[in-house]
Amino acid sequence: MSTVSFHETNKLTAEHYAALLKRSEADLSDFTKKVGPIIEAVRTEGDAALVRFGRDFDGAKPLTAETLKVSEAEFDAAFDSVDADVIEAIRYGIGNIRSFHEEQKPEPMWLKEIQPGAYAGDRYTPIKSVALYVPRGKGAFPSVTMMTAVPAVVAGVPDLAIFTPPTEDGGVDAATLVAARIAGVETVYKCGGAQAVAAAAYGTETVKRALKIVGPGSPWVVAAKRLLAGVIDPGLPAGPSEAIIFADDTVPGGLAALDVLIEAEHGPDSSAYLVTHSRRVAEEALAALPGHWANMTEQRVAFSKAVLCGDNGGIVLTSSLEESYRFINDYAPEHLQLLSTAPFEHLGHITEAAEILMGPHTPVAIGNFALGPNAVLPTSKGASTYGPLSVHDFVKCSSVGYVTKPAYPTMAKHAGVLARYEGFSSHENAVSKIRDQYLD
Incomplete structure (x- = not known):
């Protein structure tokens, strides 16, 4: 039987730690x-x-x-x-x-009165x-x-x-x-x-x-x-599946093992880690995996073993909660499950994750199929700058401005000063006495 990759962070070199953060599509x-x-x-x-x-x-x-x-x-x-x-x-x-x-x-559309008589806002169209x-x-x-x-x-x-x-x-x-x-x-x-x-x-x-x-x-x-990014907008970076199952000492290791298999079974190019500071959880998870594999189809067993026994998955045993948080934020996962009976205690420490599913009753499977938030998520550290697919990905925003006659003189004065400083004579002329002649 293949051996599940087991990493203890206090024994890792900087190079090994960096290698754990890589995804299968890192080099395309x-x-x-x-x-x-x-x-x-x-x-x-x-x-x-x-x-x-x-x-x-x-x-x-x-x-x-x-x-x-x-x-x-x-x-x-x-x-x-x-x-x-x-x-x-x-x-x-x-x-x-x-x-x-x-x-x-x-x-x-929304508009706000920025100054008396001057309005600005956004307009959204699909x-x-x-x-x-x-x-x-x-x-x-x-x-x-x-x-x-x-x-x-x-x-x-x-x-x-x-x-x-x-x-x-x-x-x-x-x-x-x-x-x-x-x-x-x-x-x-x-x-x-x-x-x-x-x-x-x-x-x-x-x-x-x-x-x-x-x-x-x-x-x-x-x-x-x-x-083709210059020909078509490629949207958020969504490649092979990846997940981190974070487990604290309040949950059974077998439950953590059950959930780390969810994204691991997508394919051999997926990434999946169980991250815990509890040696008990880590050891129980290792012991439970064979039993879970016995209840899976042959193809999905092969896929998940390729992940969990390979270079892009396995169990990461940290030395503290803070080190677990640091690994999660360094990894910036597509899916993150906070497997804990008190998940809100951990939520504030996580800033880099595209999806955060909390508690023993919210496995990634529910997020993928039934809950409602979008499960098309950025991969390969895309969570550091992107969020999930949303309505906003299907609309574009136009800014809207409207300056009334009473508000114009003050706006024009300040715009003219900056136009002159930056050396744009046409900009300056557009808000000068030349314009006043046409407006009058």
């Missing part, structure tokens, strides 16, 4: 070289390239240019093929996600077109459809399209189509990976070009987003 140079030709093929060949890559990369032999876009009949058939309890769970999750994001939605990327390489993810589509619909984006890899029979995961329709998105394209990012950026005969693309993906997708 190899992927960048490989996605370049894919992007160029889509740009120049359009649908033909998408069909070829769908067949070669996804095994979708029946895929044709005519079937790249999901038909209404395929949507209808999806509802017939998905179990009723799955549809109910999707509706439940979407209801909570919609309620959460409706609270997030900013007012269309982005005209956004591509929603839903991965499928290591499983089906209707939850990602829910998390990307709902805030986009709430924001009022008029042109939305989902991009997701085709199945081997040339179709799309049925639950993904169910989630799309319930969320309010009826345009779905059967393409994934770097080719999907390129199609969204350039458009093809079938695919409409988008202004922005959001959603998590493999290093192939992340590399393509970076290469």
